[in-house]
Amino acid sequence: MKIYDVLIIGGGVTGVMTARYLSTKTCSVALCEAECDVAMGATRANSAIVHAGYDAKPGTLKARLNVRGNKLMKELGAALDVPVKEIGSHVIAFDDTDMKHLKGLYEKGIANGVPGLRIIDRDELRAMEPNVSEEAVGSLWAPSTAITCPYGITIAAAENAATNGVEFYFNFRVTDVSSVGEIYYVTDGEETIAARYIVNCAGVHSAEIAEILGEHDFPIEIIPRRGEYIVMDKICGKMANSTLFVTPSERGKGILVSPTVDGNLLIGPNAYPIDDADDTSTTQMGLREITEGAHRIMPTVDTRNAITSFSGVRPTPNIYDFYIKASEQMPRVIHAVGVESPGFASGPATGEYIAELLQDSGLVLEDKTDYIPTRRADGNHKHFNEMTDEERAEAVRKNPAYGKIVCRCETITEGDLLDCMDSPIPAVTIDMLKSRTRAGMGRCQGGFCSPRVAVLIAEHEKMTLDKVTKRGGDSWLVLPKENDKKGGE
Amino acid sequence: MRHVKLIVVGGGPAGLAAAVSAVKNGIDPKDILVLERDTEPGGILNQCIHAGFGLHRFGEELTGPEYAGRYIQMAEEAGIHITVNAMVLSMTDNREVTYVSPESGYVTCSADAVILAMGCRERTRGALNIPGSRPAGIFTAGTAQRYVNIEGYMPGKRVVILGSGDIGLIMARRMTLEGAKVLCVCELMPYSGGLARNIVQCLDDFGIPLKLSHTVTEIHGKDRVEGITVAAVDENRNPIPGTEETFECDTLLLSVGLIPENEVTRGAGVPLDRMTNGAVVNQNRETAVPGIYACGNVLHVHDLVDYVSEEAEIAGRAAAMRILGKSGDTAHSVTVKTGFGVRYTVPERLDIPAEPEESVRIFFRVTDIYKKVRLVVRDAAGNVLVKRAKTAVAPGEMESMELKADMLKALAADKCSEITVELEKMEG
Numbered sequence: 001m002k003i004y005d006v007l008i009i010g011g012g013v014t015g016v017m018t019a020r021y022l023s024t025k026t027c028s029v030a031l032c033e034a035e036c037d038v039a040m041g042a043t044r045a046n047s048a049i050v051h052a053g054y055d056a057k058p059g060t061l062k063a064r065l066n067v068r069g070n071k072l073m074k075e076l077g078a079a080l081d082v083p084v085k086e087i088g089s090h091v092i093a094f095d096d097t098d099m100k101h102l103k104g105l106y107e108k109g110i111a112n113g114v115p116g117l118r119i120i121d122r123d124e125l126r127a128m129e130p131n132v133s134e135e136a137v138g139s140l141w142a143p144s145t146a147i148t149c150p151y152g153i154t155i156a157a158a159e160n161a162a163t164n165g166v167e168f169y170f171n172f173r174v175t176d177v178s179s180v181g182e183i184y185y186v187t188d189g190e191e192t193i194a195a196r197y198i199v200n201c202a203g204v205h206s207a208e209i210a211e212i213l214g215e216h217d218f219p220i221e222i223i224p225r226r227g228e229y230i231v232m233d234k235i236c237g238k239m240a241n242s243t244l245f246v247t248p249s250e251r252g253k254g255i256l257v258s259p260t261v262d263g264n265l266l267i268g269p270n271a272y273p274i275d276d277a278d279d280t281s282t283t284q285m286g287l288r289e290i291t292e293g294a295h296r297i298m299p300t301v302d303t304r305n306a307i308t309s310f311s312g313v314r315p316t317p318n319i320y321d322f323y324i325k326a327s328e329q330m331p332r333v334i335h336a337v338g339v340e341s342p343g344f345a346s347g348p349a350t351g352e353y354i355a356e357l358l359q360d361s362g363l364v365l366e367d368k369t370d371y372i373p374t375r376r377a378d379g380n381h382k383h384f385n386e387m388t389d390e391e392r393a394e395a396v397r398k399n400p401a402y403g404k405i406v407c408r409c410e411t412i413t414e415g416d417l418l419d420c421m422d423s424p425i426p427a428v429t430i431d432m433l434k435s436r437t438r439a440g441m442g443r444c445q446g447g448f449c450s451p452r453v454a455v456l457i458a459e460h461e462k463m464t465l466d467k468v469t470k471r472g473g474d475s476w477l478v479l480p481k482e483n484d485k486k487g488g489e
Numbered sequence: 490m491r492h493v494k495l496i497v498v499g500g501g502p503a504g505l506a507a508a509v510s511a512v513k514n515g516i517d518p519k520d521i522l523v524l525e526r527d528t529e530p531g532g533i534l535n536q537c538i539h540a541g542f543g544l545h546r547f548g549e550e551l552t553g554p555e556y557a558g559r560y561i562q563m564a565e566e567a568g569i570h571i572t573v574n575a576m577v578l579s580m581t582d583n584r585e586v587t588y589v590s591p592e593s594g595y596v597t598c599s600a601d602a603v604i605l606a607m608g609c610r611e612r613t614r615g616a617l618n619i620p621g622s623r624p625a626g627i628f629t630a631g632t633a634q635r636y637v638n639i640e641g642y643m644p645g646k647r648v649v650i651l652g653s654g655d656i657g658l659i660m661a662r663r664m665t666l667e668g669a670k671v672l673c674v675c676e677l678m679p680y681s682g683g684l685a686r687n688i689v690q691c692l693d694d695f696g697i698p699l700k701l702s703h704t705v706t707e708i709h710g711k712d713r714v715e716g717i718t719v720a721a722v723d724e725n726r727n728p729i730p731g732t733e734e735t736f737e738c739d740t741l742l743l744s745v746g747l748i749p750e751n752e753v754t755r756g757a758g759v760p761l762d763r764m765t766n767g768a769v770v771n772q773n774r775e776t777a778v779p780g781i782y783a784c785g786n787v788l789h790v791h792d793l794v795d796y797v798s799e800e801a802e803i804a805g806r807a808a809a810m811r812i813l814g815k816s817g818d819t820a821h822s823v824t825v826k827t828g829f830g831v832r833y834t835v836p837e838r839l840d841i842p843a844e845p846e847e848s849v850r851i852f853f854r855v856t857d858i859y860k861k862v863r864l865v866v867r868d869a870a871g872n873v874l875v876k877r878a879k880t881a882v883a884p885g886e887m888e889s890m891e892l893k894a895d896m897l898k899a900l901a902a903d904k905c906s907e908i909t910v911e912l913e914k915m916e917g
Contacts, residue, residue, distance in 0.1 A: 281622035393595040400591030405576035445613040447629040470625035474712035478642035
């Protein structure tokens with residue numbers, strides 16, 4: 001049995017960024033994830049914003065990791081060819097009380113080392129954001145706020161990690177942990193992974209995992225908090241030039257309006273505690289609430305242009321700060337618990353920090369001499385829709401599959417899809433391909449391409465169509481053929 | 490850059506009929522480039538294996554593939570080559586079309602005339618923002634139709650259908666015949682958007698309930714659909730609390746409308762009609778950009794393919810005339826406006842030549858169900874040009890009125906700037 005130096009539990013942004021950072025060092029790393037892909041929880045469904053870092057209390061871990069993560073995320077995007085666009089953000093004030101709050105945010109930001117912060121007046125705000133509400137009286141401008149595709153960059157980082165030797169175990173839901181000597185044995189009831197060090201990055205389930213690992217009276221409790229969003233058609237994408245927040249309250253950063261890196265407009269989220277941490281449904285009331293919230297910032301947002309809605313569940317802890325530290329009870333175990341917003345923006349910095357904690361616990365890390373800085377050994381593969389005309393012509397000449405458009409709305413070719421199926425983390429479900437290529441994310445939401453994508457997966461994996469799933473588990477698309485026959489007999 | 494006389498974008502019923510018509514009107518088939526994105530021509534008809542096509546056109550009931558087959562054969566006989574697996578990515582207003590295909594590569598080609606015949610797509614769940622979870626098992630009716638009829642797999646066993654568009658009705662019957670249980674069809678409006686004959690033949694004959702003024706209020710299930718909650722809606726189409734009913738099922742089909750697929754059109758700067766979601770055209774189906782024509786479901790959603798073919802023939806002939814330099818100048822233009830009870834018209838504009846020889850048929854849809862009405866076309870002064878009484882009209886059935894050549898001539902002579910198509914309620 002292979003014994004890894006480190007096993008990371010959880011394939012969200014924190015787990016993946018930790019894996020990626022460790023993959024630059026001389027150690028063996030495994031990552032297990034309950035779902036069929038990385039970035040399936042809070043990392044998938046959030047505001048897609050690389051926060052600047054003015055929000056967190058100075059001196060907290062949150063503040064430090066956010067500001068550093070903001071810088072590292074941009075570097076990571078550049079290294080892996082994932083767009084991270086620095087578009088800046090406004091926190092908008094609607095009255096004098098709000099303006100006072102902005103002053104407080106500004107001071108926190110300065111203390112946290114956020115660059116370029118400025119409080120601006122109504123006229124300057126309106127010049128920068130002509131569609132903002134007439135009621136707005138000013139804003140806190142943070143030029144370092146960026147937008148990116150949160151799962152896109154996490155997937156890219158995971159591929160980069162896999163290319164550098166990190167092994168991924170999907171559909172692996174940890175049920176039990178035992179230890180013999182200096183080795184932990186982590187099982188999902190079927191398979192077992194052995195490792196010397198364990199990092200708990202299980203997001204909304206991180207407190208449960210701490211207990212499974214054997215913590216008694218673990219001090220942190222997770223209160224799952226759901227936020228709903230609406231994605232608007234690209235025809236609305238230019239209504240905002242930067243991310244627009246309202247002045248925050250105790251319940252979070254409030255409802256925002258932001259362009260997305262793909263050119264859509266995103267509105268949301270609300271924030272409600274829920275019992276079931278995996279319940280990502282949307283509600284009629286919630287969608288109405290975020291529409292009203294968005295109208296406060298920008299009255300002209302028209303939800304008739306909505307193309308989809310979604311919700312994400314954040315791992316809100318019962319303390320203010322992130323709880324990222326070595327276990328007090330168990331040797332060689334690091335917990336990353338309660339990493340809620342700005343957990344995504346902090347991700348790359350959190351990965352570094354966890355590596356430091358592992359070193360403090362005795363893990364020896366040295367730089368790898370043969371580290372590959374890209375997603376694949378031969379570089380970062382471009383998708384057809386990202387290529388120039390010349391590159392497109394060349395791609396089709398080399399491989400005719402790049403001449404076959406499968407997703408019309410987003411111009412995704414068969415070549416793109418096959419390339420993702422053959423990647424270091426093979427994408428073999430509809431949603432895995434969707435999150436890597438955007439096939440099915442356009443105006444028709446997969447109406448045209450999903451049967452064709454399903455057929456491609458079945459052919460590539462040499463299986464029948466009924467075995468293809470939307471996202472693993474019981475998410476089948478069609479019934480097996482035998483079943484059909486029964487009806488006719 | 491390669492240059493041809495005519496590019497037809499789309500090899501479905503509209504594109505095929507347009508290309509055939511262009512050849513009939515004097516264009517050498519070698520000068521025509523027909524670009525079809527699928528692996529074979531025929532468009533969506535290929536998956537419509539039910540009968541009911543061609544009654545008007547051929548005087549007999551054909552299946553979708555048979556109807557397409559007739560036009561594919563006509564195209565072959567006319568010597569037209571159809572380039573398959575070729576997807577048009579963009580077009581400019583001077584008729585340069587960029588497309589990609591495994592065989593041809595990444596190509597830009599210009600033409601004297603372009604006929605747009607890309608068809609339409611289905612509206613989706615997201616556009617309607619149905620709350621709930623996002624499991625597998627939610628399909629547009631057309632996607633489900635593809636799984637059943639092309640791939641040979643059933644998308645589920647217990648089905649709720651939202652929307653009573655024709656594809657939804659057809660799929661209610663199809664899924665039932667294949668052994669699934671269709672629990673109900675919910676329609677938000679107080680009337681169905683589908684053809685009356687489909688309500689009878691696809692629902693009534695199989696005892697499938699049609700719930701008018703109902704909508705889906707929640708989707709249940711994490712990995713796969715486990716249930717659908719539906720509720721009655723009030724006159725403002727808001728769900729009425731207390732009327733919710735939950736069906737245990739594994740599939741939700743959506744048949745909530747079709748949208749002409751005009752991204753390429755928009756990219757070329759061709760003005761669109763907000764009501765049809767297709768290009769604004771004149772009676773020749775020429776858009777506001779000279780030399781670019783549109784026909785079929787990319788122009789406006791038709792109920793019958795027979796009318797698609799008819800419209801495509803108009804566009805094909807007009808494009809041929811332009812290429813051959815026989816179009817003639819427009820002597821006078823008239824805007825076609827919508828009046829009471831009319832949602833849209835096609836064409837939206839009449840470009841009347843100096844000596845009009847042919848009549849023009851104006852197609853339109855009504856806004857609601859009306860009983861005992863007169864369909865009326867008036868000139869700018871309010872004079873009735875044509876009228877016809879109908880016992881009932883419905884948004885699901887396209888209407889048309891014909892303007893004779895002499896009327897057109899009179900409109901031009903009077904310098905009439907607009908005509909209006911409207912309904913008039915009859916007494917009693």
